[in-house]
Amino acid sequence: MNEIKEIITPATRLRELAQRRTEILSMPPENARNAILESPQPAALVHSIREEDFYFLIHDIGVEDALELLGLASDRQWDFILDMGMWEKDRISMPDWTRWLNRLMKADPHRLVRWISEERAADFEYYLYRNIQLAVREHDQDPSDFGEGFHTYDDTLYVKFGKTLYDPERKPDAIEERDAFLDEFLFRLAADDHILYYNLLVESQAVIPAEYEEEAYRLRNIRMDEKGFKPFEEAVGIYQPLSTDNFFRGRQKRYPVRSLSGEGDAPFYPFNIMAPDSLFARGLEFLGDWQWHASLRNEFAGLCNRIVSADRQPVEEREALRSVVKKVCGYVSIGIAALTDRNDPSPGRAAMLIRQYPMEDIFRVGYGKALDLKWRAERWRKESWAEEHGLPLSFWGEAWLGVIGGLLIRRPLFFDNYRTGVLYREFHTMADITATRKVLDQVIALDELFGLMEGVAFRFPRRMLTWQQLLLTLWARWSTGYDGDRLAMPLSTFIPFYRELWEGSLPSRRISDAARERFLKWLAHAARLDAYVLSSKFRETLEALFDAVENEYQAVSEVHLDPRHIHLFMLT
DSSP, X not given: OOOOOOOOOHHHHHHHHHHHHHHHHTSOHHHHHXXXXXXXXXXXXXXXXXXXXXXXXXXXXXXXXXXXXXXXXXXXXHHHHHHHHSEETTEEOHHHHHHHXXXXXXXXXXXXXXXXXXXXXXXXXHHHHHHEEEEEOOTTOOGGGGOTTOEESSSSEEEEEOOTTOOTTTSTTHHXXXXXXXXXXXXXXXXXXXXHHHHHHHHHTTOOHXXXXXXXXXXXXXXXXXXXXXXXXXXXXXXXXXXXXXXXXXXXXXXXXXXXXXXXXXXXXXXXXXXXXXXXXXXXHHTGGGGGOHHHHHHHHHHHHHHHHHHTOOOOSHHHHHHHHHHHHHHHHHHHHHHHTOSSOOHHHHHHHHHHSOHHHHHHHHHHHXXXXXXXXXXXXXXXXXXXXXXXXXXXXXXXXXXXXXXXXXXXXXXXXXXXXXXXXXXXXXXXXXXXXXXXXXXXXXXXXXXXXXTOOOOOOSSOOOHHHHHHHHHHHHHHTOOOSSSOBOHHHHHHHHHTTEESOTTSOEEOHHHHHHHHHHHHHHHTOOHHHHHHHHHHHHHHHHHHHXXXXXXXXXXGOOGGGOOSSOBO
């Protein structure tokens, strides 16, 4: 009997290939490499991987360990790797170009020679122009006439490798790597196709570098734009803030159509390394199978790629990409919270915004919240009382200095203070915005308070001074009647004030209510403000100040006071 064989359609094969590709990209890097090489058709599997995903995969594996995969890659994947690897901003990095050409040589030397001759001849002519000196030997000419360093592969064209483009301190092995690559490449080219070898070397001397560089940059931008990597001048527009009013004014909603082909040709990495804890991720999860919709995945990848272009930071490994993904998720989450006017909106409301409006616009709303804080901090600092008196940002104490300092850099950052392992990070939630705004409000209010106070005209000490020291010392001076022309007061004058500060017994005494009332009375008088208004506005700040005094000195007897170890009062 004839056996009935199952007919496997091309569509079925493509689905199986897509499923296998997703499984491999989800594996640890070393397992992914082995799985590809052990598959029945490794080349087809490599070619099915999007260029961006393949770039991150070989870096996760380690480029030197992924040379076999590099040899299996398609021409488009090679193009993308060079576009990502050989440019520094809008300039070609010759050492990086050399490094990648050398890797491709190790991966498949015969194919590299063919690829350059058929696809990249103009590029390689420019490379030769920048890296070699060429001399043509006449039939009666002695090679020694060319000088030291010239050598030949055909006894007609003599070349000398230049060194001016390579910084030995920055990349000490770059010259040796370039010499080794060029030597092998030119030897192979001269042996395989002498006419092409001759033409490439001779024509390289007629290259007009400015014209080539401009055209190469234009073509590179066209190729990268297809992946969402905009030119810097265009990509940086992602940081242009968008207010909530302008967001809704005249903006058309969109309703993406459900894809019948599942994921489609969407990148794997940016979407699949997203942490599930952000509001943005919870909104996608609420959408159910919408989160696998190709248009949303492509839109998210394009937004991440635009951030990479705007930041001009090399992103090669998965961990570096993960920080970009976290940044995008954070500002989109903040944008969702701002647009819903809630600090923690429901995943359903987040899903509605994600589905109906472009992620890029939501990102700009979220980033605008951080920029609002930055601009407010900059305006305040220019006209602040502290700036007028020449006081550095350290005057506001270590914690507040960190918060304000994060706002005053080129692109604002949240002061994390190593709570998640880093000093500064991107804003991730509306809670980060709220916490930073709260500190900024406190600093501005205190600065205005000092500006209202009379008698704050001392020659401030050169050693570090904080607002706690200034406020507490002024109170102690007023309480004791000390009127010296310097801020610091003598220990002998301070001791009676210190004695009356406490109630209870050592070592767990506390600042008395009477002392707190005296402080508030003095501060209201000095700033010419109503005591009730002052108490309401600065309650949390003053409570924290009294807590700091109690934590520092509640167990210290007056007989043990030493000005060298008292940091919250200025004493001599």
